[in-house]
Amino acid sequence: MHIADQLLQLLFTGLTLGSIYSLIALALVTTFNITGILNLAQGEFVALGALLAVSMYAAGMPMAAAFTVSVLLVAMLGGFLERFAIHTARGASGLTLIIITIGLSISLRGLALLIWGTETYSLPAFSKGGPLFIGGAAVNPQSLWIFGLTAITLAGLYAFFELTYWGKAVKASVINRAAARLVGINPHTVSFLAFTASGALGAAAGIFIAPITMTTYDMGFMLGLKGFVAAVIGGLSNVGGAVLGGILLGILESYSAGLISSGLKDAIAIIILLAVLLIRPEGIIGAIRERKI
Amino acid sequence: MLLEVKGLTKFFGGVAAVKDVGFKVSKGSIFALIGPNGAGKTTIFNLITGALPPDSGTIRFEGRQLVGLKPYQIAAAGITRTFQNLQLFSGMTVLENVLTGAYLKGRTGFVKSLFCLPSKNREDKRIKEEALALLEEIGLEEAAGLPAAALPFGQQRLLEIARALASGPRLVLLDEPAAGLNSTETRSLAAYLKKLREKGLTMLLIEHDMETVMEVADRVLVLNFGHVIAEGTPQEVQADPEVIKAYLGEDDQVA
Amino acid sequence: MWKKAILRPAAVLLLFAVPLLIKSNYLLSILIVIGLYTIIVQGLGILMGYAGQVSFGHAAFFGLGGYTVAILTTRFHWPTVLALPAAALLPGVIAAIIGRPTLKLRELYLALATLGFGILVHIAFTEGKELTGGPSGITGIPYLSIGGLTFDSDIKFFYLVWITLFLILAGINNLVRSRVGRALRAISESEHAAENAGIDTAKLKLQAFIFSALLAGLAGGLYAFYVTFISPSPFGFHASVQFVLMAVIGGLGTFWGPLLGAAVVVTLGEFLRWAVPLVIPGAGGEYQIIFFGLILVLLMIFRPEGLGALGKCLKLSPEKMPGTGIPSKDI
Ligand SMILES: Nc1ncnc2c1ncn2[C@@H]1O[C@H](COP(=O)(O)OP(=O)(O)OP(=O)(O)O)[C@@H](O)[C@H]1O
Ligand SMILES: [Mg+2]
Helix, strand or coil, X not given: CCHHHHHHHHHHHHHHHHHHHHHHHHHHHHHHHHHCCCCCCHHHHHHHHHHHHHHHHHCCCCHHHHHHHHHHHHHHHHHHHHHHHHHCXXXXXXXXXXXXXXXXXXXXXXXXXXXXXXXXXXXXXXXXXXXXXXXXXXXXXXXXXXXXXXXXXXXXXXHHHHHCHHHHHHHHHHHCHHHHHHCCCXXXXXXXXXXXXXXXXXXXXXXXXXXXXXXXXXXXXXXXXXXXXXXHHCCCCCHHHHHHHHHHHHHHHHHHHHHCCHHHHHHHHHHHHHHHHHHCHHHHHCCCCCCCC | CCEEEEEEXXXXXXXXXXXXXXXXXXCCCEEEEEXXXXXXXXXXXXXXXXXXXCCEEEEEECCEECCCCCHHHHHHHCEEECXXXXXXXXXXXXXXXXXXXXXXXXXXXXXXXXXXXXXXXXXXXXXXXXXXXXXXXXXXXXXXXXXXXXXCHHHHHHXXXXXXXXXXXXXXXXXXXXXXXXXXXXXXXXXXXXXXXXXXXXXXXXXXXXXHHHHHCCEEEEEECCEEEEEECHXXXXXXXXXXXXXXXXXXXXX | CHHHHHHHHHHHHHHHHHHHHCCCXXXXXXXXXXXXXXXXXXXXXXXXXXXXXXXXXXXXXXXXXXXXXXXXHHCCCCCHHHHHHHHHHHHHHHHHHHHHHHCCCCHHHHHHHXXXXXXXXXXXXXHCHHXXXXXXXXXCCCCCEECCEECCCHHHHHHHHHXXXXXXXXXHHHHHCCHHXXXXXXXXXXXXHHHHCCCCHHHHHHHHHHHHHHHHHHHHHHHHHHHCEECCHHHCHHHHXXXXXXHHHHXXXXXXXXXXXXXXXXXXXXXXXXXXXXXXXCCCCCCCHHHHHHHHXXXXXXXXXXXXXXXXXXXXXXXXXXXXXXCHHHC
16 A cells, blocks of 8 residues: 555544544533533443444344434433433532533443443444545545534534524523523523433434444443543534544544554543643633632 | 832723722721722732732832732732632631631641641641630630631621731731621721721721721722722812712612 | 540551451451552542542552552562652652643543543553553562561551551641641632632642652552552553542541541442342443442432531541531640
């Protein structure tokens, strides 16, 4: 393989990875914007979505049905967790809420371990046929599905928040709780819906990537963390920034794994996270309103 | 002059909360800052104590430039404060609050604190005695062992003052110390402030209650929308047409 | 007063008679593990309960201590007495380096930066093959010997760990009642007011962070000498969460909280390992984290002050809980 082809190949791999991270980052940023909570259990939604679909497909369900049912189930789980933990603990400090989402995340992972064990599962690709060739590089058709889902999600979120009445009202309610009541928005309902939607989005992302990644009970942890890194790069409260951050992270990972060492793949994301947090904290801290003395 | 403030300016997102404010405070006096809500009084305290960095201006205390110092360094230079919205250590007892206020009187560091050293015990004993004496002076000795959060509001304000005095500062900034006090409490507070002044302590006082200001202040600075609109003795300021206008304007809004 | 003077030494004596009373090595090893974890959680408790700063990366310091001992004794053939202090020192130095920028971050960001640090160190353990032996780790760590005494049995190790633990407890008891202890609590209550009292909050937070890293490293070094084998798996993110869980369960800012928390979590883990397969046959692996996660969530929702506070409700020695206010007679 020519070096140019190899670089192109790594770029496509990076774009695929990046789209996955972007999807997770979009779910994180949306919940963060609406509720002020960073849901560290988001990655588990991804893993559970994929694992549920794998089981249902293996049990003989058609792919479309397995997809729908598993997205619905994880959406319900997201909503349930919001009611059970987040809503019950409302008014607690930010730190308490982080610890709660971390607790939820490790519980869900333990549950997945109990049900699915440590085996690696997989789903067949959504569309038949071999890879497409662009230049000298192969593109897996499943990557196109993932790009598509990312594009639709981004467009959907944008349209909802910028163009619809309810989207704008939700945005306003985040800025001003009193105004929310005026336009008939109940913050508790909005928080519930945000977690439900992020459950659905996480599960959909998990099922889309299941054909090209190893589906295991613990896949959610690193995915969730990388989604967070993508969101931090993008400024944490910025939907477009989350997608850019995800793509950037994916490409960086792909090149460093391909050109330096594959063991570095996970380290890269963490190094970027620490670098952004420590060197440019003002870039992200701006997202939190300054406390009055 | 103990404190000299010049050209002090602070913007919050394009709006000037404090604009080109200057004043001088002489040693052993009570200097009052008054003005309508949002005039920038608390912001000036935040700038002097280093809680916020000024956009421009200088603050000299005993000839030393304070701008750029960290809040704890400014405290060590001899300036402490109370907070408009009380910031007591509510999980601690009354005595512990004062002991913490006296932090600067101690020397024992982290490592030494792990051991039971005679020098540390001597230091603890001395600081505790001084703290108890201070509590007695301010009338809180009975409450020394109570959790700070259990005190009635008026006593919490007194405790904040005691905590601010505990390190032996040369300038104390009091942010609305009489807010929420009844008239008896307010009068005894005024008397206490005068007593502190007799001992040579200098105070900056933010206060809405005009009667208290007229009674205790040596000089008064009037702010409106971040600007100085008048400065002088209480009598001069009271007669100033600008001041009357600012206050009447505010009354109109309130009514 | 006289009651306390008798009760405390009696409790200590009882504890030190434990190895003579129980003959089971299994129980003894659990007590050793509880002791080691308590050492870590005491440091973490100072950081979280007093200075008010969270860390989701303390397993990294624990691991750094362990690997320091493993590498120095097996690769560089250091004497074991020197390797142990090095195990505390190295994490302390690393904490000093990363602490200053990290501790500027607040809440969410601090949680994530420490979490990231923990994962990064864990990756280094797995990937640094030449030095750390990769996923399979390092075997053949010698027994610790101090002077002529070699700690080659569970009984000896029990005494080593618990005496160390009591010395640390005594130190922390002094610390929390001191000027510095009050200053640390002041930081978690109101940083503005603390600074205004002349407390260099950044420096003090850093000192608490370094102190907690030293203790975690010390525990890691002792752990390596105890199991004589080390691999990356006990030092991952789950371990960090478990330490936070122990600190929170026992009650933040309380004196006995760390011991209580470590004992509850370790015992519960052992119990679940025994009980769950009885209920769900064929269950294997680390599923007990389901319960740890749930307990953490329930605790944060309903009892953020920890189980230690139950003791207070039962009037069990409230004077031992400076975090909730020392009654004046004790100062
Ligand atoms: N940290 C901050 N961030 C943004 N704006 C601020 C901040 N602190 C104060 N302000 C704004 O600056 C202006 C002056 O506020 P400041 O608290 O100094 O007023 P004040 O004179 O103390 O009023 P009051 O009598 O109500 O206490 C106000 O408009 C306030 O909203
Ligand atoms: Mg004010």
